[in-house]
Amino acid sequence: MKTLTKNKKLIIATVIVIMVCVAIYGAYSFFNRPDQIKITYSDFIDKVESGEVSEVYLYDGPQLQGLLINGERFTTDNPRIDNLKEMLLINSVEVVEVNEQYTIGQVVTFIILIGVFIGLAIFLSRNNGRQASKEYDKMSSIEFSTEKEQQLTFSSVAGNDEAKDSLMELVDFLKNPDKYQRYGARMPKGVILYGPPGTGKTLMAKALASEAKVDFMAVSGSDFVQIYAGLGAARIRSLFKSAREKRKCVIFIDEIDAIGKKRDRGGLGGSDESDRTLNALLTEMSGFKGSEGIIILAATNRVDTLDDALLRPGRFDRQIEVGLPDFKARKEILKLYTENRPIAPTIDLSQLAQQTVYFSGAKLESLMNEAAIYAARENAESISDTHIDKAFYTVIAGEEKKDRSQIAHQDRKITAFHEAGHTVATKLLAPQNKVTKVTIIPSTKGAGGFSMNIPPDKMFHTKMDMLNNIKISLAGRVVEEIIFGKDNITTGASNDIQKATETLMMMIKHFGMSEKMGMLNYEMLLGQQTADGNLVKECNQSMETLYNETKQLINDNIDLVNDIANQLLLKETLKEDQIDIIVQECIAKRTH
Ligand SMILES: Nc1ncnc2c1ncn2[C@@H]1O[C@H](COP(=O)(O)OP(=O)(O)OP(=O)(O)O)[C@@H](O)[C@H]1O
Numbered sequence: 376m377k378t379l380t381k382n383k384k385l386i387i388a389t390v391i392v393i394m395v396c397v398a399i400y401g402a403y404s405f406f407n408r409p410d411q412i413k414i415t416y417s418d419f420i421d422k423v424e425s426g427e428v429s430e431v432y433l434y435d436g437p438q439l440q441g442l443l444i445n446g447e448r449f450t451t452d453n454p455r456i457d458n459l460k461e462m463l464l465i466n467s468v469e470v471v472e473v474n475e476q477y478t479i480g481q482v483v484t485f486i487i488l489i490g491v492f493i494g495l496a497i498f499l500s501r502n503n504g505r506q507a508s509k510e511y512d513k514m515s516s517i518e519f520s521t522e523k524e525q526q527l528t529f530s531s532v533a534g535n536d537e538a539k540d541s542l543m544e545l546v547d548f549l550k551n552p553d554k555y556q557r558y559g560a561r562m563p564k565g566v567i568l569y570g571p572p573g574t575g576k577t578l579m580a581k582a583l584a585s586e587a588k589v590d591f592m593a594v595s596g597s598d599f600v601q602i603y604a605g606l607g608a609a610r611i612r613s614l615f616k617s618a619r620e621k622r623k624c625v626i627f628i629d630e631i632d633a634i635g636k637k638r639d640r641g642g643l644g645g646s647d648e649s650d651r652t653l654n655a656l657l658t659e660m661s662g663f664k665g666s667e668g669i670i671i672l673a674a675t676n677r678v679d680t681l682d683d684a685l686l687r688p689g690r691f692d693r694q695i696e697v698g699l700p701d702f703k704a705r706k707e708i709l710k711l712y713t714e715n716r717p718i719a720p721t722i723d724l725s726q727l728a729q730q731t732v733y734f735s736g737a738k739l740e741s742l743m744n745e746a747a748i749y750a751a752r753e754n755a756e757s758i759s760d761t762h763i764d765k766a767f768y769t770v771i772a773g774e775e776k777k778d779r780s781q782i783a784h785q786d787r788k789i790t791a792f793h794e795a796g797h798t799v800a801t802k803l804l805a806p807q808n809k810v811t812k813v814t815i816i817p818s819t820k821g822a823g824g825f826s827m828n829i830p831p832d833k834m835f836h837t838k839m840d841m842l843n844n845i846k847i848s849l850a851g852r853v854v855e856e857i858i859f860g861k862d863n864i865t866t867g868a869s870n871d872i873q874k875a876t877e878t879l880m881m882m883i884k885h886f887g888m889s890e891k892m893g894m895l896n897y898e899m900l901l902g903q904q905t906a907d908g909n910l911v912k913e914c915n916q917s918m919e920t921l922y923n924e925t926k927q928l929i930n931d932n933i934d935l936v937n938d939i940a941n942q943l944l945l946k947e948t949l950k951e952d953q954i955d956i957i958v959q960e961c962i963a964k965r966t967h
């Protein structure tokens with residue numbers, strides 16, 4: 376595309392040069408026309424005096440030129456006398472003074488030349504502008520589908536149930552924005568979908584638009600990063616303008632981080648251009664009312680790199696995680712992509728789902744597609760295990776070679792036991808806390824799995840609450856040590872240790888909860904310095920005691936840890952009710 380426009384410019388330039396040459400030649404021959412009569416100087420004086428001369432071009436050259444009343448042009452010798460002009464004026468001849476070195480022809484040629492250059496400049500700049508506007512237009516043509524073209528529904532998206540539920544709520548809003556308006560409900564303008572690549576973020580955005588039967592406009596954040604200053608911002612404005620014209624629509628901005636990166640505060644300059652683009656986005660988002668029925672969905676792999684201004688209320692104030700699929704979701708995705716393919720009856724999707732840990736939806740789709748290609752190449756009757764096996768290695772090519780059945784087995788096991796530790800400690804020490812979900816599928820927030828631990832709302836936290844929270848944090852590491860041995864503990868506990876240290880330090884420094892250290896605010900005493908020797912010593916000792924108490928607790932309930940870890944290895948994600956059942960069953964087993 377770039378070379379094409381370059382060629383175009385070259386052709387245009389050549390044409391213009393030719394035109395200029397023609398113009399110069401034309402002008403030249405015009406002033407040296409053979410019909411230009413040559414008269415003697417005395418004839419000239421006679422004609423002036425008899426009023427036959429209308430114009431004379433005065434200049435310092437050897438010849439004078441002029442125009443007779445009858446339209447004839449003439450030249451005559453230039454006497455180069457001082458009072459010629461006065462004499463001509465007295466005889467009411469129009470005198471045009473011409474700069475010395477130039478002949479009339481040259482002057483006219485010069486004027487034409489300048490005109491042509493100005494024309495050329497305007498043309499090129501307009502061409503440039505057109506180029507810019509072409510790039511600018513590209514935006515709206517990137518992906519635009521009207522409702523008729525879409526038949527996607529949320530059923531085309533497997534797994535990701537929580538994310539789907541959140542988006543489903545928005546369908547009604549898009550369908551009936553007036554209804555919400557009537558109650559003064561402020562509906563979200565922007566939703567950020569975040570998670571690893573290929574997990575179906577785009578797919579869900581499309582599904583939302585088609586379920587709500589509204590238009591879908593997709594752009595990518597990187598399209599707004601422009602060479603032409605201000606174009607990114609202009610594109611944003613144009614995007615919103617066309618969205619408003621549609622009344623209801625879903626705007627999808629992929630890779631929002633390309634324009635929405637945290638801005639460099641205090642840094643010198645930074646990128647003005649991306650700032651300008653981000654500001655345009657923020658302004659546009661504040662500009663439209665929620666009742667307009669426009670929802671902006673943005674996707675990113677990393678929500679933590681986004682500028683805080685983007686995440687404020689009235690902008691992208693909803694953030695939905697779209698994670699890697701767990702066992703159940705993988706099975707559903709595989710089912711989706713085997714439905715219309717001839718699959719050998721020996722293929723066990725559950726088993727395949729188990730063997731594809733850490734695969735994204737896109738990777739699973741690609742797995743089935745590659746397998747289908749292998750089968751087609753062989754003209755096989757159906758897609759068999761051998762084809763899938765081959766496809767498996769194609770899909771994970773470049774990655775560390777893993778035995779299909781052993782994929783990341785040790786990692787999973789460690790994570791499962793670590794998370795089981797947190798879960799058991801929570802259930803035993805703080806049953807009032809809600810454990811919404813435990814998973815061994817890594818999230819973008821944590822390296823391993825995570826357990827969501829929501830303590831009930833309380834005005835005050837007791838010393839006991841805080842000590843228990845520390846123990847819950849330590850329980851992951853404790854289980855690692857008990858199950859895998861002192862030398863095989865992992866780096867997976869680094870966040871836990873940070874959290875435990877923070878809580879303990881707060882107890883000692885701010886809340887006067889350490890008998891040894893007394894009722895002092897150590898931050899006031901120590902100023903900026905975070906800790907002194909005594910403080911560290913006290914913190915260390917308390918932590919050791921807490922660690923040993925946690926170890927005791929876990930050892931006493933190791934059967935429960937085993938049960939939960941094994942279920943995690945099997946199902947990968949456990950919801951609260953599933954955990955409760957495991958706990959009840961385990962305790963029932965004990966009393967028998
Ligand atoms: N949960 C899912 N259910 C069904 N198909 C899925 C799912 N997740 C991903 N896919 C498949 O993977 C393809 C790519 O997914 P999509 O483009 O939506 O991912 P993404 O999260 O937007 O990725 P990226 O972050 O790279 O933009 C989809 O077109 C679909 O075929």
Ligand SMILES: [Zn+2]
Pocket residue numbers: 793797851852867868871
């Ligand atoms: Zn942990």
